Amino acid sequence: MERRCADSQVKGVSTGTTILAATFDGGVVIGSDSRASMGGEYVSSKTINKVIQVHDRIFCCMAGSLADAQAVTKAAKFHLSFHSVQMETPPLVISAASVLKELCYKNKDELQAGFITAGWDRKKGPQVYVVSLGGMLISQPVTIGGSGSTYIYGYVDAKYKPNMSREECLQFATNVSSPPCRQKLSSQSLQRGSTMDGTGPEWLSEEVKTGTTIIAIEYDGGVVLGSDSRVSAGESVVNRVMNKLSLLHDKIYCALSGSAADAQTIAEMVNYQLDVHSIEIGEDPQVRSAATLVRNISYKYKEELSAHLIVAGWDRREGGQVFATLNGLLTRQPFAVGGSGSSYVYGFVDAEYRKGMSKEECQQFVVNTLALAMSRDGSSGGVAYLVTIDEHSTEEKVILGNDLPTFFDQ
Structure with a gap:
């Protein structure tokens, strides 16, 4: 004793x-x-x-x-x-x-x-x-x-x-x-x-990770973002229906992966800074401004933070845009994928993507990519969240697991 x-x-x-x-x-x-x-x-x-x-x-x-x-x-x-x-x-x-x-x-x-x-x-x-x-x-x-x-x-x-x-x-x-x-x-x-x-x-x-699959793609006039909904910690599934598409401003969203705490904190900081920036300039911020804020925070604290955010949205200057911000890197791409499930679908997105796809084709492209990743990656799953942004509207959609497309061995 x-x-x-x-x-x-x-x-x-x-x-x-x-x-x-x-x-x-x-x-x-x-x-x-x-x-x-x-x-x-x-x-x-x-x-x-x-x-x-x-x-x-x-x-x-x-x-x-x-x-x-x-x-x-x-x-x-x-x-x-x-x-x-x-x-x-x-x-x-x-x-x-x-x-x-x-x-x-x-x-x-x-x-x-x-x-x-x-x-x-x-x-x-x-x-x-x-x-x-x-x-x-x-x-x-x-x-x-x-x-x-x-x-x-x-x-x-x-x-x-x-x-x-x-x-x-x-x-x-x-x-x-x-x-x-x-x-x-x-x-x-x-x-x-x-x-x-x-x-x-x-x-x-333990620290909770958004072992996940995230994707964003540009089309003529807007962007589509998507993510799965599973949040995991080691072998445990913490949440099966978490929305990892976070609003940064009216027509700008980001998709979260990595440490959930780090990713949420970055998104909250950028959301606040964009609101202040918007008031200062008297108009809506550009998508590149939001991506630059994410990049600056990620780079400044790259030794402490473990998160990858894809920023996408629409502005009057350049229309629909997608930016990847991994480890403080900032690059605009026609489409970007991330998270633990992305390694299973790189071949699919590289083979299936083509310029000039319509809004509906991009939405289906995102859904197919998420379904394929969720069927292979043990850390991805649940439902699929989609956000479609253009000049006129921002549309949010949830696709339940039993409504996702199936493929060869399913």
């Missing part, structure tokens, strides 16, 4: 845990187990509350290093209280999740903690957000995390239904919490609840 206690002083307290958050019709349920362990061997507390209230109707669950998690939630609570006083209105749930995201991303080299944030606000009602170790932010109707989550993925996928009643959701959360408490040693003791929860297996204890 003395040896274990001595070890725990060095290793710190980690919440080997099981956490959960789920939306129901009109609200959310968030919950966790109550065991905290030191070094995975010594149980330091059997009744610790991992569901923390950060504002009136916003809670978060934590996993990983308990010291890190408590420090981050304390800072987030202060930021949200200050924000509420300044704005004279309660903060939105997304604001709380964004504060946690910024804190995690800013300190990602030092922190060993991940969070689930859940709550209710007047603007969007009930919401659940995951904030991973690296600072990635995603929204999901139901999510689980912690060391015990491995045992219940199948149960959650099979039993969760949108728009459950309050009572059904509470029973669902209780059922989810029970199997890990029997199967996973570090996720035992009491079940905590407050209609909220948080943590993850790999996706909250």
